[in-house]
Amino acid sequence: MRQALSGIVSKSAFPLKTIMILAMAMTFVVADVASSLAAKSAAIVVDAKTGKVLYSANADGRRYPASLTKMMTLYLTFEAMAKGKISRNSPVVFSAHASAEAPTKLGVKPGGSVAVETAILSIVTKSANDSATALGEMLGGNETNFARMMTAKARQLGMNGTVFRNANGLPDPGQFTTARDMATLGIALREHFPQYYGYFAQRSFLYGRQRINGHNRLLGRIKGVDGIKTGYTRASGFNLVSSVNDGNRRLVAVVMGGTSGGSRDNQMAGLINTYLPRASTRGGGDLVAKADSNAISSLAKVLLPKHDATTPDEKPVAVAEADTAVADDATVAQGDSEDEDTAQAEAPKLVVPAKKVKTVIVSAPKVATAQVVAAYAEPTPAVDPVNTASVPPGWAIQVASSPKQSEAQAFLDKTIKQAPKVLADASGFTVAFDKDGATYYRARFGGFGSKDAAWKACTALKKKKIECYAVQQ
Template identity: 80%
Template sequence: MRQALSGIVSKSTSPLRTIMIVAMAMTFVIADAASSLAARQAAIVIDAKTGKVLYSADADGRRYPASLTKMMTLYLTFEALAKGKINRASPVSFSSHAAAQAPTKLGVKAGGSVTVDTAILSVVTKSANDSATALAEMLGGTESNFARMMTAKARQLGMNGTVFRNANGLPDPGQFTTARDMATLGIALREHFPQYYGYFSQRSFLYGRQRINGHNRLLGRIKGVDGIKTGYTRASGFNLVSSVSIGNRRLVGVVMGGTSGSSRDNQMAALINTYLPRASTRGGGDLVARADGKNPIKALADAFLPKQDAPTSNDEPIEVASADSSVGDHPAMDQANGDGEENTEVVEQKPAVAARKVKTVIVSAPKVATAQVVAAYAEPTPAPTVDPVNTASVPSGWAIQVASSPKQSEAQALLDKTSKEAPRVLAQASGFTVAFEKGGVTYYRARFGGFGSKTAAWKACTALKKKNIECYAVQQ
């Protein structure tokens, strides 16, 4: 283009014509820049009742997920809740690794803990990186192992263009996804866990004396929007997954690579306004694979949402930085390491004032139940003989074996069945499978671990036998 323009200019003798040609050249340059920028963006709109793609723009192009990553972290958390591996009051401990995650974060000190309920709320609203990592370590033993579980679950759901390396979406060149995969995950969260999906509608929650506000600005702005998640890093741009439900129509939309929070939100609003009227009022049924092959539990979401303030310790927060600012569209910090969009979200709860004072604080760890929660799924240091996706960590101490099977799926099914038949007996236990070879055939032992002594394991086994469940105690 430069050569062509220089040729035209060299043939032009009129100053006015030269000015016009230069103006034309600037128009081409601006258009080229806009085209290049658009190539970085991706979007998709799916009819969430039929699975029909209503709009697509580079939906299969590789993108960095940023905090959309936390959608999968929450998927696995909801799965653990639904299976009874954990409950909303279970303590989530913060290791030094979790506590050291870059902002935005809840600010729990190393060694502290919050409940699963508080951790989920902080991930949904504040996009807390430390809470996401703490959940990952609770469920997977280590964050890296949990990331493998996330990727395996993505494949199970049909998300073939996604790889996870961490639980919170902080920058990692090996972590990527697509707009289509994020739409699939958004649909799966609603379909598989309707009893927990209401968390994504939370616009804020109280953490002790502090109100933590969310960043999904379409909640309350666009009729029918009920979630799901925002995200931002410098490499990813501004991302958003939105779910919309009005009457008999349902959509899931994804916008990735926006240049600002406001432009991304406006783009999503335009997509919703354009394509919601085109969504089917019929249809229905499963659009994505179910994690366990069963129908989701039908329950009202508000039955699982908090009825009171999230507990914190009695210690006063320690202020580490402050600024008088309203939350805008642009990051307030160097975003090589975090979601700037969610960076300034812990707000002091005070009487109404002219301007909102935004502070970043460190909150001392709440004092919650001290019972240890073992990893709900995976061996912290995966070995070839331990399934890394569907099993629990192999705890030290004593365990109860209830069965063995040549199929891991059957062993896992027996664990799930036993958990349902004896929930009180196994309330503090965690199911897992361990592979072993015999006669050249691989078998899987189905066991429950977490017993602190031989006596405790024997006592639990005796209680199981009274329910006609055969078992025996074994030391790990």
């Protein structure tokens, strides 16, 4: 190197010592850049039959989930379906807030609606942010309440390193998770809702006359891969949770912070090829304990960290890719929109033959004694439930309507201050509706199990000079 530099310095105005210092500085700069990219990386491979961790790198470091967030949105959706609160044909109304979410999105106008199944399919394929928000508002009354439900459910599942702030995973510095927690959620989705898990294997679906293709390019490329979810923002890098089932063995693997979609997919493929043969052919009991309370009829009073204290680790240890992984391709895109359609560089898209949408229903196995694997066995904090009837069936009390959602929400806040005892077991939420081409917002309180209960509460409010009426959801 010194000889090469000597050749350069003979034609340069700078002395050799200066050039040597510059060369060393450039080496450190390149190393810092590589380190900053790798610093986002985290990965874990879990035997989904035994819970044994087969591979782990930075699995407990805080990372931004991006669209992996939608896995929890779908968990709560499946839970509502399993308990009969909603069906796959229930309408999901898109508020102005949901319709205004950044791409990728389904593009439903404010006041419009789609069936629950359509919303699910748009999430597992297109990673539609507007659909995720609309489902969250449907299940939680508003997205803030739903995020609290998501976080509470995470605690109940043993995901103690996760906080949710929204239903779709669009950038929020207060929303974070870990690779281990995402593996827990991936396992729980299959164990708790086998009858709905087939949605994650959907590669495309028809929306009107448009065929929408999925982002998960490992489906059909790696034998045994049957889901689950991709994710990308500029801050998170490229994320992927994969479930693999070869008939005898099952894995759930997580890769977070990839520098491109292609390199992330290649790393995942390497992990699967390496560790699937090492997975057990025995076992099969539940690994993730089911939550005792109904996340649709309960709104957890979880204590969320302050907004400025929840960013991912600033100096995590870099993770090395599996030996069989292919070298990274191009770097990530600019901007923070979900999902991977916004990335400048991606692996070639998988050509998926057109096929009709099919809902796969799998017979639920007999419930085994729930056990929590040591890796997920941290204590779960208690949850204080607050009822909400923001999804049908149920009864609610309407107290106002306004052309502005903020005004409707302000009226809810004012009402609960005026009558805290009357509404102690209720939850406020807003519902968007169209009138003469304009969007308005109804201010309602849900959580009433019968018409009589709703009318009784309304009568008590009227005694406090608060106008209201009962309405069935």
